[in-house]
Amino acid sequence: NNPDPSKGKQEELKRICSEILACFQKSQLQHDSESKSDPTLNVNASTNIDLGADRQLKQLEAQGSYIAGRALDISSMDSHNKKAEKLLSKAAKLDPLNIDAWNALGICIWKRQDVVAARDCFLGSLEQRKNKVALRYLSMVLRKSGTTKEEKVKNLEESLTRAKDAVALDLKDSESWYILGNTYLSRFFAISHNMADLESSLKAYQMSERTAVGRKSSADMYFNRAQIYCYLEKYVEAIGDLEISLALDPTLPSKDKIDEIKTKLKRFSSLIATKGKIKSKKLQKIVHGLNSVEQRPTNDTDASKTPQKEQEIDSIQYLSQGENKGKFLYVKSLIPLSKEPPVSFLAIDKSMNVFALSVYHLNDTILDKVRHERDVLKISDPVLNLIEWDSQKFPLIQIKKPHKFLLNGEISKFLAHAATFSEIKY
Helix, strand or coil, rough: CCCCCCHHHHHHHHHHHHHHHHHHHHHHHHHHHHHHHCCCHHHCCCCCHHHHHHHHHHHHCCCCCCHHHHHHHCCCCCCCCHHHHHHHHHHHCCCCCCCHHHHHHHHHHHCCCCCCHHHHHHHHHHHHHHHHHHHHHHHHHHHHCCCHHHHHHHHHHHHHHHHHHHHCCCCCCCCCCCCHHHHHHHHHHHHHHCCCHHHHHHHHHHHHCCCCCCCCHHHHHHHHEEEEEEECHHHHHHHHHHHHHHCCCCCCCHHHHHHHHHHHHHHHHHHHCHHHHHHHHEEEEEEEECCCCCCCCCCCCCCCCCCCEECCCHHHCCCCEEEEECEEEEEEEEEEECCCCCCEEECCCCCCCCCEEEEEEECCHHCCCCCCCCCCCCCCCEEECCCCCCEEEEEEEECCCCEEECCCCCCCCEECCCCCCCCCCC
């Protein structure tokens, strides 16, 4: 049986830590003994030489406490270590100019979920000198801070500022780009719901990957980026990133995510191929209801733009891949496909083409409200994608803005924005 390498690393760090502590305890005892036997070494001596020697010893003690505390903290992995915190606190007090001690203390304290105390440590580090490590961790802590909605929004905006500052200090630092990507991702789901933030997150992750010179980007980065690709329904890219994430860190749930995507795509493909397993006569009856629909004015207005005349398309076969601006279709929902955002329907057009229809920023409760017997859906500016996977291909239409999705001529009242995953991997 091969030993767990992480356990071996822990034991080695503990051994080093013990040796460092023993060394400094011996040094302290020797200093105390010399101080008693030689008055010139007393801490109260007034000569510059004595003060200089005492200052050097204090710095050595601070450095030793920092190294020992950091080693203990690392060996404890994700668990909080009281002894490590005590040593790191001592290091910061003995040498308050040491930004590494402040940063390490903040990291250690954060492990006991005290985000306020951890934040103060990173701010203490920044008071000594602006540095990217403190800025990165401060950005992460701020994302976890706040009790009210207003506080959380304010902290998240400051988190983004701190992450940008970290990148500005070193444009070639892969970790800083990664943290910036996470911050944009958090901002998208918690505040903005603006696709521009997702695009900024993807760009930051790309820079993190590009600047990871001589090493792989973190497994968490690939895992997080895969979640964005899933949300955008770029499933091939999502699976690719999850496979890399799995290879770098098998403890992440990447394999489960890959299996979920493949199961989802297989189900979608099968339902589209079999037209939802609905009999032909019933499908014809459903489509007949579409043919009797007359175009009428709707409340689909965008105050920021001049209304444009739309062109009705009877079949998705007349759509181009990508966005089809100025075009619309009347369709009906056959069955709900997925509650995960974006919500998805199995839909049919006037020409009996069956496809997957995804609508962003809608609450999943709408899936239980739409009935194919009576409800007509009007989809404008449809975005057509052809999903290719495992030698299969099926059409997917996305509606990126909810006001482009009309239910019986009305903008849906089921507007919402749900996160695709509960936790961003830091």
